[in-house]
Amino acid sequence: MGHEVVIIAPGPRDEIEERGPRSRIIWLKSTVFPLDFNYRYFSDVPALYETLDRENPDFVEASSPWRSASIIADWPGKAPRALIMHADPLSAYAYRWLDPVATRDTIDGLFNRYWEHLRRLDNSYDMIVSASAGLSARLVAGGLKHVVTNPMGVDPGVFSPSLRDPALRKGLLEMCELPETATLLLGVGRFAPEKRWPMLVDAVAAAGNHHQVGLVLIGQGRDRKAIERSIGGNPHVRVLAPITNRGELARVMASGDALLHGCEAETFCMVAAEACASGLPLIAPDEGGAADQARANGGWTYKSGDPAAAADAIAEYCLGRETGLAGPRADIPAPRTMDDHFRELFGTYERLIAPKSRRAA
Structure with a gap:
């Protein structure tokens, strides 16, 4: 400039x-x-x-x-x-x-x-x-x-709903041992305590009692072992290595069904903005930058730090997607x-x- x-x-x-x-x-x-x-x-x-x-x-x-x-x-x-x-x-x-x-x-x-x-x-x-x-x-x-x-x-020109890849989505769900009809949630970011990944793993497991839902986590950080302990033997939650290629990350983001977020301390939440630019709905805590973006884009919020509330929000989204009332959008306005x-x-x-x-x- x-x-x-x-x-x-x-x-x-x-x-x-x-x-x-x-x-x-x-x-x-x-x-x-x-x-x-x-x-x-x-x-x-x-x-x-x-x-x-x-x-x-x-x-x-x-x-x-x-x-x-x-x-x-x-x-x-x-x-x-x-x-x-x-x-x-x-x-x-x-x-x-x-x-x-x-x-x-x-x-x-x-x-x-x-x-x-x-x-x-x-x-x-x-x-x-x-x-x-x-x-x-x-x-x-x-x-x-x-x-x-x-x-x-x-980043302008990187994230877009047009990058949605049904074959990639199918492959990620197969990795979670789930069929194409299941809901695919993505969690992207640092593996740090404030991101509350173990809480989200538990919430997905609870919602999974009534809905077919998988969670793919993408990132790295010191909390990885705690995340793996919380996953235990759950085949529907998988952890991928960090994706450093922005184009590949954009393709993965566009191929999910929603972004699941757990941190109420985001000052903006870049990954939430990238998800919205990719056409994904947000399921986020009710405080912080992720919450602001979820509300602005018609997403789902739950009481911060509450695993039961997170599970309810996930289940509500899954039900909406199963009945055709919720899901990724290809007609979102151009992002900031x-x-x-x-x-x-x-x-x-x-x-x-x-x-x-x-x-x-």
């Missing part, structure tokens, strides 16, 4: 990685995060500030609500800045752990320090960008005043794309830059 984009990221060494005529990554030597060796954090703040000063950006975007957001808030540069809420730690951890024993008001009170942190950031940033209406509403209710909702979107997201985002940035440019002049 004609903009110069520079990413400053913590890495194992100081290095500049060119990504094109107007884009590059500046890696700053940084310390490994002690709780997860896959991550690093900006441990040399003067080096980060020096890099920002040298780049002299028109706009600065922080993409994590943690320490780096506070560092960028304190940077003395004059460029306007935005915080992108790519994480919802309260939903991913606090609510998931404590919802069974405490009210949301009580939990928020226990984690008031985090809310105070977000409110301090809100005072320092020109905008807090949220990708779902549900998250935006919670942030506003928590006292933030600069929240802007800007949903993300799918990432190009749409960035046009809107950069347009907002340009409007924030203009007043500061006039004051500087």
Whole structure:
């Protein structure tokens, strides 16, 4: 879109990685995060500030609500800045752990320090960008005043109902030891605790007492063994290796009957958007980004974290499909794309830059 984009990221060494005529990554030597060796954090703040000063950006975007957001808030540069809420730690951890024993008001009170942190950031940033209406509403209710909702979107030209492959669908159902008349559910994403895959496996098994339904899980992650334990000897649930080819994933997505999702902590839920773009209905928890998309696209929702409610929603969808009242659609409207997201985002940035440019002049 004609903009110069520079990413400053913590890495194992100081290095500049060119990504094109107007884009590059500046890696700053940084310390490994002690709780997860896959991550690093900006441990040399003067080096980060020096890099920002040298780049002299028109706009600065922080993409994590943690320490780096506070560092960028304190940077003395004059460029306007935005915080992108790519994480919802309260939903991913606090609510998931404590919802069974405490009210949301009580939990928020226990984690008031985090809310105070977000409110301090809100005072320092020109905008807090949220990708779902549900998250935006919670942030506003928590006292933030600069929240802007800007949903993300799918890769243009990749996902489509036209890619539906009856032979592929038949093969996946055969893998689940089920006939073509059965319902094929897909679960796609990281195998992590907050995704609640074991709960969904149990829900599919319960719905399977009254309907022929199979579940194919596609992904990878540290929770794989827990998922396999929950599957046990159930022949109607299968785990596939992650599909790294986007075209192949699009073909699989279009060949299912619905996407089954279990995580209530999604800030947007890219896989739900890709499923909708593929013509699939959504069966999702009633909170988070997946819920927003399910409601917007006529999907099914169930009480978050409740396996019995998930089983009921699956059974309701299966019954609707068996009676011809539900199922994949070939006539869905064109989905929102990432190009749409960035046009809107950069347009907002340009409007924030203009007043500061006039004051500087």
